[in-house]
Amino acid sequence: MADNETGGVFLDGGHFYRDTWAEIDLGSIKENITSFKKHLPAETGIMAIVKANGYGHGAFQTAQAALEAGAQELGVATLDEAIALRRQGIEAPILIMNRIRPEYANLAAKLGLAVTVFHKEWLAEAAAEIEEGLTLSLHVKTDTGMGRVGTKSKGETAELIKEAGKDGCFKVTGLFTHFATADELDSSLFKQQLAVFKELVQELKQLEICPPVIHCGNSAASLMAPEELFNVARIGISMYGLTPSNELLPVLPFQLKEAFSLYTRLIHVKKINRGDTVSYGATYQAEEEEWIGTLPIGYADGWMRRFSPGAEAIINGRKVPIVGRICMDQCMVRLPHEMEVGTLVTLVGQQDDEKISIDDLAKLAGTINYEIPCLISSRVPRTFKENGRILENMNVILNF
Structure with missing residues (x-):
């Protein structure tokens, strides 16, 4: 139950003036990240996904909580979301997991953001925008079966990485894919996608062009197949205490705390x-x-x-x-x-x-x-709590 029984007034001078509000328990978010850290292999880092305003929970506040709990980097969907986090003081690495327009590549480089790329043509357009002395970090997205965005073959992926390496304004730091059915038990498509991605990684290593950061595990895969995630797990829905699907509820390896x-x-x-x-x-x-x-x-x-x-x-x-x-x-x-x-x-x-x-x-x-x-x-309005104490508010209508 809400501590703020009288409603309307927060600490630090913030207010809301209506009788409806959401409360976000940042302690639960921290506990969920801590549980993942214990569950994942020691060498696996955590990218906390805070797109869509932190799945409705508040991107900045949940990002801070996740980083304090041990996440090393953040994932967002749009350049706007990344800019907002930088403006609010977040200095951790941020990956934009969707395409940005090439004319904004220079801005992304200035802000130290990593961007997703899956078209060779994008490289030429973006390179023309980046100022001398700046380097833009790239994560190459490959489509292993999701059917959304990404390179479609090992050859196309290798060619894209090689092309990016020809220009000093790019540095390919990551490679990733996304699973379509990781939230289903014993999914043949999940196994197929994982096998395709493993083959790609192996081939890129043989060509000595494999990026250092490799990630394929969303919340579901991170819960159910932690040993198959390479070196970064992308924790989204379950960071907020929600199970990726009802099918996984009976077999969760640890309890998630809804925030x-x-x-x-x-x-x-x-x-x-x-x-x-x-x-x-x-x-x-x-x-x-x-x-x-x-x-x-x-x-x-x-x-x-x-x-x-x-x-x-x-x-x-x-x-x-x-x-x-x-x-x-x-x-x-x-x-x-x-x-x-x-x-x-x-x-x-x-x-x-x-x-x-x-x-x-x-x-x-x-x-x-x-x-x-x-x-x-x-x-x-959102109120943010930890250990039963109201810490902060977010009232977008009143710009705080």
């Missing part, structure tokens, strides 16, 4: 009569006298319309159903009795003996757990 909670408060409580309807479309009709509470959260906050019917909230240690259609800014719950306006409501997390997990919501919405925190929008 994300979501809270709101009752802003209106009313009694309705039998036959009265609730929300758009009148899809919910009371069968008897009922108490209905209104919550200030809706689909514009990422609290998806598809959560009703089916989703619940926890109030005073008891689960209650969300009723009627979820609106843009509000939704309604059926209460067991009259309750006070301002009563704390847990939408994700633990309250007394009851819990609502991100996995519960993902199952209800017919999606994966990755999507749930990513969709909680920037207008929902």
Whole structure:
């Protein structure tokens, strides 16, 4: 349950002015990274993936926590995400795992970023942009079966590395691939992709052009096949305490600690009569006298319309159903009795003996757990806690 029972005020002068907020337990993130460090071979480093605003948890704060816990580098999806981390003072190595436009290669080099490359043509365009004296670090991406981006053959990969080596403005420091089915038990495609990647690495070593940093393990592969990851593991979803798939839940090698909670408060409580309807479309009709509470959260906050019917909230240690259609800014719950306006409501997390997990919501919405925190929008403030103490806030609307 939130420590900030009165709501609205944080340490260090930060504020939020609405009765809905998310809480991120940085201690859980640190514990998850520590567990991976114990689980992985000693020589395997950790790249903490903080793209998509740290999977909705806050990129800068989760990056700091991961680095403090022993991660050596960070992974993001876009140049913008990398620039934001640099502006906030992050000095650790950062890999941009997607293509950037070649005209921004000079900026990436100035900021000491590593970028992903998989087209030989990109090299020529980027080289023309890089100032003399600057060197841009490259990680070559190869497609071993994901079918998304990457070189498609050993020959193409070797040619790209050789071409990059001809120009002094590039340094190929990494090679990687991405698994499509590592979150499935006994996947033949995973084994096939791993075999293809191993063959590529071996051939590049024979040609004496293999980059020093080699990585292929996402969270799922890092959990289930730690000995197959070469020298860096990319830890994304499981850094935040979430399992890559339900299939892996029974066989996890260690417990993951979920870091994300979501809270709101009752802003209106009313009694309705039998036959009265609730929300758009009148899809919910009371069968008897009922108490209905209104919550200030809706689909514009990422609290998806598809959560009703089916989703619940926890109030005073008891689960209650969300009723009627979820609106843009509000939704309604059926209460067991009259309750006070301002009563704390847990939408994700633990309250007394009851819990609502991100996995519960993902199952209800017919999606994966990755999507749930990513969709909680920037207008929902985030508070960052460790050992029960509020450390910081993030309120994007008010620019802090």
